[in-house]
Amino acid sequence: MKSFLKAVGCVFCVVLFATISYGSTISGSVKGPDGAPFRGAFVQAQNTKSKITVSVLSDKDGHFRVEGLAAGDYQVQVKAAGFKGETHPATLTADQAATQDFALGKGAVRWADLSLYQGIKLLPDGPGKSDWQGHCFNCHGFQSRMASVVRDEDGWKDRVAYMRDTEHYFLTPGVTDEMAGRIASYINSAFGQDSTLAKSPADLPGYKDLVKTFGDDAMKIVFVEYDLPGPNRMPWNADPDKNGNIWMPYYGHANKIGRLDPKTGKVDEFPVPAEMTAGIHSAYPAADGSVWMGEQGTNRLGRWDPVSMKITEYQDAYIPGKEYTTAGGQKHTVRVDGNGYVWATGNPLSRYDPKEGKFYDYKDEVGAAYGITVDKNGNIWFCAQGSSSIGMGDKNTGKTKVWKVPTDRSFPRRLAIDQDGVVWFGEYSAGKIGRFDPKTETFKEYVLPGAGQTPYGIAIDKIGGVWFNSAETDVIEHLDPKTGEITQYPFDHAEITIREMNVDPEGRVWYTSPANNKVGYFYLAGRTELTGKMP
Numbered sequence: 316m317k318s319f320l321k322a323v324g325c326v327f328c329v330v331l332f333a334t335i336s337y338g339s340t341i342s343g344s345v346k347g348p349d350g351a352p353f354r355g356a357f358v359q360a361q362n363t364k365s366k367i368t369v370s371v372l373s374d375k376d377g378h379f380r381v382e383g384l385a386a387g388d389y390q391v392q393v394k395a396a397g398f399k400g401e402t403h404p405a406t407l408t409a410d411q412a413a414t415q416d417f418a419l420g421k422g423a424v425r426w427a428d429l430s431l432y433q434g435i436k437l438l439p440d441g442p443g444k445s446d447w448q449g450h451c452f453n454c455h456g457f458q459s460r461m462a463s464v465v466r467d468e469d470g471w472k473d474r475v476a477y478m479r480d481t482e483h484y485f486l487t488p489g490v491t492d493e494m495a496g497r498i499a500s501y502i503n504s505a506f507g508q509d510s511t512l513a514k515s516p517a518d519l520p521g522y523k524d525l526v527k528t529f530g531d532d533a534m535k536i537v538f539v540e541y542d543l544p545g546p547n548r549m550p551w552n553a554d555p556d557k558n559g560n561i562w563m564p565y566y567g568h569a570n571k572i573g574r575l576d577p578k579t580g581k582v583d584e585f586p587v588p589a590e591m592t593a594g595i596h597s598a599y600p601a602a603d604g605s606v607w608m609g610e611q612g613t614n615r616l617g618r619w620d621p622v623s624m625k626i627t628e629y630q631d632a633y634i635p636g637k638e639y640t641t642a643g644g645q646k647h648t649v650r651v652d653g654n655g656y657v658w659a660t661g662n663p664l665s666r667y668d669p670k671e672g673k674f675y676d677y678k679d680e681v682g683a684a685y686g687i688t689v690d691k692n693g694n695i696w697f698c699a700q701g702s703s704s705i706g707m708g709d710k711n712t713g714k715t716k717v718w719k720v721p722t723d724r725s726f727p728r729r730l731a732i733d734q735d736g737v738v739w740f741g742e743y744s745a746g747k748i749g750r751f752d753p754k755t756e757t758f759k760e761y762v763l764p765g766a767g768q769t770p771y772g773i774a775i776d777k778i779g780g781v782w783f784n785s786a787e788t789d790v791i792e793h794l795d796p797k798t799g800e801i802t803q804y805p806f807d808h809a810e811i812t813i814r815e816m817n818v819d820p821e822g823r824v825w826y827t828s829p830a831n832n833k834v835g836y837f838y839l840a841g842r843t844e845l846t847g848k849m850p
C-alpha cells in the first residue's frame with residue numbers, strides 16, 4: 316500500500332511540476348532550384364503529437380529560424396507557391412538548437428495557391444461567374460473546396476444543392492434554381508473533369524502583374540497554428556478568455572463551439588442544442604466565466620455555463636423562411652457590456668437582458684450591424700454597414716448613437732479600440748482604414764496601397780499598432796498610427812478568410828483561418844514588445 320501511495324504521489328509530482336519548455340529552435344537555409352539562397356519560403360515545423368505548427372519565412376539570405384519549440388518529434392516542411400517543397404523529420408530535445416537545410420525543386424503554381432482576388436481576375440468570364448462570385452465567397456473561397464477537387468457537372472450540382480440546403484438561411488433568398496444551375500456549370504467549366512483551364516495560372520499572360528511582393532521586413536512574421544479535432548469545423552474566430560483559453564464558434568452546420576488550450580494544443584468541443592444549422596458566428600467569453608454565442612441560422616443567443624459546461628439557447632424572433640432578413644432576424648457577433656447586457660450584431664442589432672430574459676431589437680435606430688467591441692468604460696461600439704456608420708451603445712441607458720463614415724458605401728466591417736479610446740475600423744469596400752476619435756467626434760481615413768484591398772479582421776497591439784488582414788488578397792497588414800506607414804506580410808495559407816483578430820492578455824494577436832480549419836496567433840520575430848510570443 317505504501318509503495319502504491321508513493322507511486323501515485325510521484326505521478327502527481329510529474330503532473331504538477333512538469334512545465335513545458337519552448338526553448339528549442341531549428342535554423343538553417345533554403346535554396347532555390349538554381350542553388351541560390353531563396354527568400355520568402357515558408358518553413359513550418361509541426362509537432363507530431365500536439366500538432367502545433369510554427370511557421371517562419373526565409374530571409375533575403377535564405378536563412379530561417381523557427382523558435383519557441385517544445386522537445387518532441389517534428390515534421391519540418393518548406394513550401395513556396397510555384398516550387399516543389401520538401402519535408403524533413405526532426406527530433407528535438409529540450410532547449411536544443413538544431414540545424415536543417417532545404418532545397419526547393421521546380422514546380423508549378425496551382426489555382427489553389429491564388430488569392431480570391433487573383434483567382435477572380437484570372438478565371439475566364441462566362442455565364443454563372445458573377446453569380447458564383449456574388450454568392451459563394453462569403454464564407455470560403457474557391458481554393459480548398461473547388462480548385463483542389465475534381466468533380467463532374469452532376470457532382471458540382473450536388474455540392475451546390477448541399478450548400479443551399481445546409482446554409483439555407485444564407486443562400487435560399489438569393490440563389491434561385493436557375494442560378495444554382497449556372498453556378499454549377501461555371502464551376503464545372505473551371506474545375507470539372509473536362510476543364511480546359513490552363514493547368515497553371517502562371518501560364519496566363521495576366522498572372523505576372525498580379526504576383527504580390529513583400530519587403531524584407533515582412534519576412535519577420537511568425538505564425539503559431541493549431542489543428543482542430545476534425546475537418547470542416549470552420550472556426551469562425553478566436554476569443555481569448557482570462558484563463559488563457561481560446562474560444563471558437565464553429566460556423567455552418569458544425570453546431571459546436573471549441574475551447575483551445577494554447578499550451579498543449581488540446582481542443583474541447585461543446586455542442587449547441589439547435590436542431591438545424593446554427594451558423595454559430597461568435598463565442599465570447601464574458602467576465603463571469605460564461606461564454607455567449609450568436610447563432611446566425613436560428614436567430615438565437617447561446618450561453619455556455621462554466622459549471623455544467625452545457626449550452627442553453629435563447630430564441631429571439633423567428634419566422635421560418637425569413638431567416639437572415641430584418642423580419643426573420645439573425646445573430647452575428649456578441650459582446651457583453653459593463654452591466655452584463657448581451658449585445659449582438661446581425662440583423663437587426665439587439666441587446667439581451669439575461670435577468671429579465673428579454674431582447675430589445677434596434678430595428679429603427681440602427682438596423683443591421685457587423686463588428687462589435689467593448690470600450691474600457693464597458694460601453695459597446697459597432698459598425699453599421701448598411702448606413703456606412705459606426706455607433707456606440709450606452710451600457711446604462713441602452714441608447715445608441717451613430718456617426719456616418721466619410722466614405723459612402725464603404726462597408727465598415729470590424730473595429731477595435733486603442734489605448735486612447737480611438738476607434739479603428741476597416742472599410743471593406745473602400746480599401747481604407749478609418750479612425751474615429753470619440754473626444755472630437757472626427758474621422759480620419761487611410762487609403763491602403765495596392766489593388767484588391769479588403770480590410771476585415773482588426774486588432775490593436777500593445778503599443779497601439781493597428782493590425783488587420785485583407786480578405787481577398789490573403790495578406791496581413793500593419794498600420795503605424797504615428798506615421799501612417801503600412802507594412803504588408805504574407806499569410807501562410809491561401810484562402811485566409813480571417814474575420815476577427817483578438818488580442819490576449821500577453822498581447823498575442825489571435826485569428827482563425829476558417830477555410831483552412833486552423834486557429835493561431837502571429838508575432839514579429841525579435842519584436843516581442845509588440846505582440847508577445849510563445850508562452
Ligand code: HEC
Pocket residue numbers: 447450451452453454455460461474475478482485486490498547549566567568
Ligand atoms: C454561409 C456560408 C457559406 C456559403 C455562402 C457557401 N458555403 Fe460552401 N461551405 C460552407 C461550409 C460551412 C462548408 C463546410 C461544411 C461541410 O463541408 O459540410 C462548406 C463546404 C463547401 C464545399 C465542400 C463540400 C464537401 O463535400 O466537402 C463546397 C464544394 C462548397 N462549400 C461550395 C460552395 C458553393 C458553390 C457556394 C455558392 C453556391 C458556397 N459553397 C457557399 C459554407 C458556405
